[in-house]
Amino acid sequence: MKKLLDQSLRPLVIYAMAVLIVSIPVYFLTINWIWENELDKHHYAIREKLEKRLTSLDLPDSSVASMINVLDKVQPGFSFTQTTAPSPDSSYTLIRFDTFMNDREQFRCLTTDIRVNGTLLRVLIETNMEEIDETILAIAAVTIFFFIVLLAGFVYINRKTSLRVWRPFYETLNSLHAFRLEGGKPAALPASQVTEFTDLNQGLDRLMQASLASYKQQKEFTENASHELQTPLAVVKSKLDLLLQSRSLDQPQMQILEDAYQAINRVTRINKNLLLLAKIEHAQFDNQQNISVAGLLGELSAQFADRFESSSIRYTQQVSEMTLQANPMLLEILLTNLLVNALRYTPAGGSVSVRADQRKLIFQNTGISPLNEQNLFRRFAQASVEHAGSGLGLAIAREICERYNWQITYDFDCGHHHFTVSF
Structure with a gap:
């Protein structure tokens, strides 16, 4: 047996848990997508700055080549190669071994073209996403924590609210548990401002009134019938006693009277037992x-x-x-x-x-x-x-x-x- 409050709360909890489970990968994918977009924007911003600054320096080609060579060696995340024809830009994510970190790392990459002093260069810009993954996990953990807090608060508030709303129902239930037909009075049902509970109490009150009226009629009938039967049964039994003492009866007649006498005794016992049952049901044996x-x-x-x-x-x-x-x-x-x-x-x-x-x-x-x-x-x-x-x-x-x-x-x-x- 399960309580009504648990029945109504269980689907809500299951639904909330399902939403929580589904939301974890959705949060992760959404935040990861946002970070990748931001990194792509950042990479394009670096590309624009790099192209403008190299162009604004107005260096000879040999100096530009030397500077690019130096950048290619000392600046992690940059790679320059000279090309003859432009290629479409490409943004992607890869995992490779990083010599600088001496470990396998995840990178967000942009491959694009820049032109410096008329020379077309293919540039690879990389950003390590390790810290971004940690940020995503931290945000997801905080989100899950507050989601669980919200769910726990929802369950608590729902239970407290439900208990308050259903209090008249439980009071009515307690009154019905204490109701006894032999008491002769209907149970005192609590007043409620809720329309459904008011209708329920009115229906229960009518039902108790009808049950009490029927019980009273049954009680009076049982008592009256048992009481009225006692006298004729006693008369019939006394008459049979007199007949049994008569010497004018033959054996077959005596047997018939004996059977009738036994039947009357049985009816008398049944009548007494029925009267006793009625008295027990009507709580007429109170002294203890x-x-x-x-x-x-x-x-x-x-x-x-x-x-x-x-x-x-x-x-x-x-x-x-x-x-x-x-x-x-x-x-x-x-x-x-x-x-x-x-x-x-x-x-x-x-x-x-x-x-x-x-x-x-x-x-x-x-x-x-x-x-x-x-x-x-x-x-x-x-x-x-x-x-x-x-x-x-x-x-x-x-x-x-x-x-x-x-x-x-x-x-x-x-x-x-x-x-x-x-x-």
């Missing part, structure tokens, strides 16, 4: 206190002792002193549902163990095959076709864990089911 997990498990295991014994299931408990801040009823329901779940999926002669590992409580029981993890914590979904239940026990366990920001997970390893609650 410090509870000893080991003590509570000891009480529950004593209640399940007969069921363990009847199924020949061995129960072990390795829980040291672990104290949790929670509602006593919810924690008891959580542990009870996990123990019932362990009993349901443990074959006869198997084992069930509960152990604590740091801030984790692990319920382990022997099993034949892994459970369907997709249906494990869903309401009215069966995790195993071999052991059907109401499909609400683990859903209630997950709801309790979410209520306290705990995490419940499942895995199957080496013939054992593992349900882990991380506090």
Whole structure:
């Protein structure tokens, strides 16, 4: 996951780096071209001065020849040769060994003609470009330095500006994170002068209002339905009790009544569980206190002792002193549902163990095959076709864990089911 600011900044940084990389050779070639032009102008200026001064001296040809001979020997960068026909001027760059510097050097050259006392001379003017290359590199280095400073400043200013511009968005996001349907009130969204953020907040406010209204209706319906069902279910159950005690019924009729009685019991349990889920979702268990997990498990295991014994299931408990801040009823329901779940999926002669590992409580029981993890914590979904239940026990366990920001997970390893609650 990447932040929105990084997503918008990344293309800009990549583009700037690409421009920087391309600009380095462009700067070098441009400055080098400028220097070569300046040297060519300088060479032509030297040519004009040399021709004018030699002509203005009005020396005889022998003296001019002697002077040129001396210049040819003592003045580096000049070479004179007599020619009979004029040739076009030529400017070029070459690299050769320089006897004066005793090293290979780069030169900018101009080959041109001058006329002195009617004699046509071919002149070669050279300028060492070594210092020019150093100047070009220095200018390029300074340019790159300021370019990087400019890029860093751009990134910093863009980030600071973006943080300021996007602050209302992050404030809205924090308000949404704190929003809970069971609270009954919409989140307080911050005011913004930006039109897009204002429209976003208005849309979110309408969405929260609609969600709260729907949640309130669902809550009232669940509570009313569960409450209203309790009385007729109790009446039907009492009537079935009376019929079961009647001696005028034959065996087939008794079996039908027994099946109906079991169905009514199942519906009653489902109704109670649905009512419990509604109360958990609506945060009706607010009172909390410090509870000893080991003590509570000891009480529950004593209640399940007969069921363990009847199924020949061995129960072990390795829980040291672990104290949790929670509602006593919810924690008891959580542990009870996990123990019932362990009993349901443990074959006869198997084992069930509960152990604590740091801030984790692990319920382990022997099993034949892994459970369907997709249906494990869903309401009215069966995790195993071999052991059907109401499909609400683990859903209630997950709801309790979410209520306290705990995490419940499942895995199957080496013939054992593992349900882990991380506090």
